[in-house]
Amino acid sequence: MSYTQFGERYFATRERLVEVMRGVLALAQETETDLGDRLPVHEIERGLGAPFLFVVSGEVNAGKSTLINGLFGRDLCRVNILPETDRVLWYQYGSPARDVEITPMLEERFRPIEFLRDFNLIDTPGTNSIVQNHQEITARFLPSADLILFVFPVTNPWGAATWNFISQLSPEILSRVAFIIQQADQREAIDIKVILEHMADLSTKRIGHVPPIFAVSGKTAYEAKRALPFAADRLKASGYPELESFISKKVCESPERKHKLETWRSRVSAALRTVEDRIEQQSQGLTAQGRFLDTIEREIDDIRERFVTRLPRHLAGVAEVFETEAVWGSKLLKRRLAVIPSFFRLFVGDRTGPQMESVFVERLQATVEAVAEEDGLEVVEFCRKHWGELGERVKATMDVDLGSADDVDSTLAAAKKRFVLRLGRAARQGIGNLKVRNQLDKDLRRRNLALKSFTFTTLLLTTVGATCGALGLPWLPAILCSLAALFLIGGITVALITRRTITDEFQKRLLDTCSTFAATLRSDYEDALRIVFQDYTSSLSAIRTHLAHEKLAIEPRLRRWHELFLTLKAIEQDL
Secondary structure: OOHHHOOHHHHHHHHHHHHHHHHHHHHHHHOOOOOOOOOOHHHHHHHHOOOEEEEEEEOOOOOHHHHHHHHHOOOOOOOOOOOOOOOEEEEEEOOOOEEEEEEOOEEEEEEOOHHHHOEEEEEOOOOOOOOHHHHHHHHHHHHHOOEEEEEEEOOOOOOHHHHHHHHOOOHHHHOOEEEEEEOHHHOOHHHHHHHHHHHHHHHHHHHOOOOOEEEOOHHHHHHHHHOOOOOHHHHHHOOHHHHHHHHHHHHHOOHHHHHHHHHHHHHHHHHHHHHHHHHHHHHHHHHHHHHHHHHHHHHHHHHHHHHHHOHHHHHHHHHHHHHHHHHHHHHHHHHHOOHHHHHHHHHHOOOHHHHHHHHHHHHHHHHHHHHHHHHHHHHHHHHHHHHHHHHHHHHHHHOOOOOOHHHHHHHHHHHHHHHHHHHHHHHHHHHHHHOHHHHHHHHHHHHHHHHHHHHHHHHHHHHHHHHHHHHOOOOHHHHHHHHHHHHHHHHHHHHHHHHHHHHHHHHHHHHHOHHHHHHHHHHHHHHHHHHHHHHHHHOOHHHHHHHHHHHHHHHHHHHHHHHHHHHHHHHHHHO
16 A cells, blocks of 8 residues: 555545635636635645644654655665664655754654655654653644554563653543554564553553554565565555554544535635626626617617608608709700701711710719718718717626727718718619610600601702702702702701600609609618618627627536536535
């Protein structure tokens, strides 16, 4: 059995408690939980990690050093037939190895040996030492010792010096005493039995009760543990398994140590409940913040709807603009359909339809974009003001900065630009969908056909009349020229009549399609406005992302809390 098996259950429980404590502290830091002084780390680690103190006492050359070496399977203490321990030696963990003389009678020995982290050893010179201060120093360690081993040589287990020293101990100290009959390999089993009975009888007489008594051979145990392979049979013959089991039980069932564990377990449990309250508070806060953001988004939707409800007024303005442009377009068409330009275009080609549509669309698009620019600016200014108020509310409710005004200004400026461009494109497309030009092209083709007929006839009659005049034919040139004049007058009359008719019909068709154009623009206006507010709402994405990350962080925190809680419950069951 190695030292790590001494009180293995206790050390496992202690280690789990320390791990839970560290986990609670880490979770508290992550959740920003103020634990106050509930878990003073250094105090806990110092209290829980305090090594067990074993005091080994007995007469000179009783085999104390051999007993210690046998327990830990190492040459910790020097062994010799002559007294090797001439002062009280306190073995502790430390690196590098060093010896520190505290007083001429007490020396601290630091060794980089792992078991000394959990077990400190006091090796005494001997209860029958000729130096009186040795016993006094030894006595000072006894009240704080977890286990006191009095070692008796098998050759003389009833030495008066040791028994006199034991008889002076208080009942509380005696409760932590065990007797060791060392060098048991030098006697037969029957003799050992007699010695044990004698020790029990003497204990009853001197101290009133019989403490645990073990007959062992430290030398045999040391050799068994150092042997390769490990000599289990020799270790069993040394009597050490029973002693080591007793030490383990003593470590695990130490009332003082268990009380410390329970005390700190209780404090860790209280701290964990505080962390739980904090996590629950954060979870409820995140839920409230989520509802708050939902409220903000509904608020932005309501703002958008308020702008949309004003749409009829804005569309009425667009309708008025449309009517104005329709009248202006009719006047422009009337100028283009004047008699002389009309006859001139018969020879160079007539593009009146496309040109009228292009001019009308460009003017109407510019006007709609101007209206959209005004509306967009109003929306942007409203949103900018709303953003300033919203930042204060978000800071007060969520303790999060909403973002700089420059960022939202950039977003709103881009959104306004898209709003204006979309309505401009919608206006252009809306005019194209009305198909006003189709009927205009048909009317212009019929008019041009009629004018071409009159123009051709006039030119033909004039040409024939001129030919007849050149041939010297009487009266015929005059007649033909008169007819040509009549056809010319007829063509001019047709041009004037159709000019008025086409212009009036064009204006009427435009005015008739005004409501259709406004209805088409309404849908595009709503969609464009919705996109503006979507872009504005997207400015809250950083807050949404922050909230989502916090919600995602809550889940692993809850899982870790649950794991710590279950581990703490298991520790409570162990205790």
